[in-house]
Amino acid sequence: MTSPTTFPARHTPADTSATIATSTSVVDHLDPRVWRRVNRLLVRKALSEYAHEHIVEPRLDATRPARRPRHQSYALATPDGHTVYRFEARLMALGHWAIDADSIDCLAGGVDREVDALRFMTDFKQALGLKPEQLPIYLDEICSTLYSSAYKQLNTTHGSRALIHETDFQVIETSMTEGHPAFVANNGRLGFDGADYRAYAPEAASPFQIVWLAVHRDQAAFHCVPDLSYEQLLREELGEETLARHDAQLRDQGLTPADYLVMPAHPWQWANKLSVAFAPYVAQRRIVFLGLSEDRYLAQQSIRTMFNISAPRKRYVKTSLSILNMGFMRGLSPYYMSGTPAINQWIKELLDRDEALRATGFTMLREVASMGFRNHYYEAAIETDTPYKKMFSALWRENPLPLLKEGERLMTMASLLHVDRDGEALLPALIEASGLSAKAWLQRYLRAYLTPLIHCFYTHDLVFMPHGENLILVMQGHVPVRVLMKDIAEEAAIFDTSAQLPENVRRLVMDFPDDLKTLAVFIDIFDGFFRYMNQILVEHEVCSEEDFWGEVAANIRDYQAEHPRHREKYARYDLFAPTFRQSCLNRLQMGNNTQMINLSDPAANLKIVGTLDNPLAPFAPRTVMSASGPQAKGQGPLRSTTPEVAS
Incomplete structure (x- = not known):
């Protein structure tokens, strides 16, 4: 080497x-x-x-x-x-x-x-x-x-x-080597040239400045959560001096600052898309270049999301980035952006009210503000959904650093699947450094990660997209103590079609058949993350497969015992079923590798091929005798502190 x-x-x-x-x-x-x-x-x-x-x-x-x-x-x-x-x-x-x-x-x-x-x-x-x-x-x-x-x-x-002792969240973020574990073509980024790669790829760890633009209010819209305003956001992100300079730039061109919103753009997007595809609006001064940010940013594993390294406690900025990567042109829809803060606020309030979730420490990073600019030319010409309508939007997401307590640090959950160039996996080293047994470590991790997701599924009919890049682990002593969920508005769903929701939250409701609802756990968690985690632990001789899946099963059994009021749902959506249907991500990508899914019809996006044996089935709760006779199936398992294989 x-x-x-x-x-x-x-x-x-x-x-x-x-x-x-x-x-x-x-x-x-x-x-x-x-x-x-x-x-x-x-x-x-x-x-x-x-x-x-x-x-x-x-x-x-x-x-x-x-x-x-x-x-x-x-x-x-x-x-x-x-x-x-x-x-x-x-x-x-x-x-x-x-x-x-x-x-x-x-x-x-x-x-x-x-x-x-x-x-x-x-x-x-x-x-x-x-x-x-x-x-x-x-x-x-x-x-x-x-x-x-x-x-x-x-x-x-x-x-x-080295990473298990790293306290700088961004060093860990930019040291990841794999990308999505299931997709084979997972680092496409078509549109970047070799120089762009070194400037904007997360692993290049190159700080860069974002572009600030003034956009006319006739075609742009701003939305935010109730405890924020446009003026407050801009003051906190840019400062009064910069805002005054921007106003002066507009007035020098004979424009009225009050007619405009100030909006960020990725520098690649500005140079390659907005300055060309939106050239009419630049010429008409509906879009005005204001300059580069004074702050510098780093791309995250989610490549269109940027972390401010000049002011590390400021919000994340996420912008449209029209590169083709893993089945999508990575744009942001101005129509979806209009409802994003309201959806985030509604989910956050739901989570905050829930005592069981508070006990696990589970929370989310709200997408607190959004902007979208509409290109009327493309809208008039194209009636269907298209990446051409998603080239100019942005959002701001809460920063996790202010949520930390003394002695805590952050680590992307993707790091649990990280294997360095010498073949050494991070997860076994993390468990070893914690001083805990593998089982004890897994129990704490599952309590922080799996328990709240299972609770949201059974209690609120609410599911997320909980893969490694979408969660941030809060670590203390090399052990996860709680998790922070992100990327909410486009990747959350509510399965209860009768739920009474505010109108601007209704788009979360998905009418899935019952037999597909459990795939939110089986595919997104078990097949999409635990499958790889299991391999790492077994190959590094940290634990056996039976130990790993036994702990997953024990976590779910314990949750069900602690919340017997949902016993009907436990039977209806049985996570200990012998098999479940297999949904295939590479088949999905190869079915249409330029627009892999339709966000408005997620059930149609599943590529089902056969079934998989459920590794939790051998650990299913057993029917037990009580004073009133045998406990019926679906009445909720007794609490168990250790995995018990059914005979």
Whole structure:
């Protein structure tokens, strides 16, 4: 492995890509040895996730004895049989393929061929099912994912052992190396060039300035929570001196400041989209460039969200960013923005009133204000939903730092799946440093993370999108003590269609069939996060699969025992059911890799393929005898302090 390379950071959008793009700095991380390594890692992920979703079907290979305990040898042949991929894997709960990356080899016509992720995609393009017009886009995303993976292999300087002691939240945030654990093409970011990557990718950790624009009130709207106002927000974000300077800039152009709102934009979005696609409004002075921010920001794992490192206690800023990444053009809808603060406020008040949630410490970071600018040309021309209507919006989210108590620190929950470039996982090191047993650590984590989500599901028919990037762990002594939920308005849903809600909150109501509602737990939590967490703990010999899933089951059993009033729902939405339907994310992305889902019809977005065995089923609560006879199914389990496997 070559030594880490340090790249110069571009700090302002005025440093255009012209100079950098003609230099070698945009490719000097593409070392041949590193490139071979990241291709092998991505092929491992593709084999694992595509096999999990039954896109490909590896077969046992009896001709090759496996070298690692509990692993078996497998082979996957191309449709014409010319090329065969061979590897060792351990099949785990939820149909998860834990594959040894170093065991992968490729034979083409009986001759060894280098493991190449792009070649793998073309070898199995028929199985992937991408339309001819979509396949090149997917290959672009795969290539971009490899490009960023190579950069991270060379430039991530903080290993897992260092990160467990790190107190700077942003160091942890920018040290993550994987991205979404399920999607194979998860770092596409199509639209960025090599210079943009170093300026705006989270792992590049390059501070940059955002753009401030004045937008005419005829086409722009501002919304906020009740305890905030436009004037207060701008004073706190920009200060009186900057606001006075902006007013003077408008007056110097013969414009009336009161006719305008001041709105942030991502520097890439301004240079590449707004200055061109919104050129008529710039020419008409409906959009006026005011300058760059004095504060500097860092991109978060959610790449269009920015953290203010000049004033670390100020709010997050999130803006439209029209790059194609993981099935979406990453815009923000001005129509959705109009209801975002009200939705956040309603959910926050709901959570705050709930005594059980307060006991877990669970809370959310409100999206307290939003702005959206409407492009009338595109609206008149295009009636359907389109990324062209989502190019110019922004929101402000609460900062987690003011919520910390003495001795607490922050860590993205994505870090629990982090494996550094030397193959060391952060989670086992974190458990070891805590001084707790694996079971005790997991119990505290599950109490902070899973308990409130289960409570929201059963008590309020409310679900979130609780993957690693959407939650921030509050840590004390290397142990999670509570979690902070974020990214609320576009990714929360209420399943109770009869709920009496304010009109501006009604869009949260989703009419899902009963048999799909539990997928909010089974797929989003078990399959989407615990599946990978389980592998890390087992492979690092921290605990067994039975121990891990036993603790998950015990957490849910204990919750149900503590809240017997929902026993009918526990039976109706049984989290101990033998199987559940499998919803496949890569199939979803490859079905339409430019607009993966329709937010207005989430049930139609599910790609269901078969079922998965539920790892909680062996730990289901057993019927017990009481003075009044046997406890009926669905009447709520007795509290148990240890996992008890049903006979």
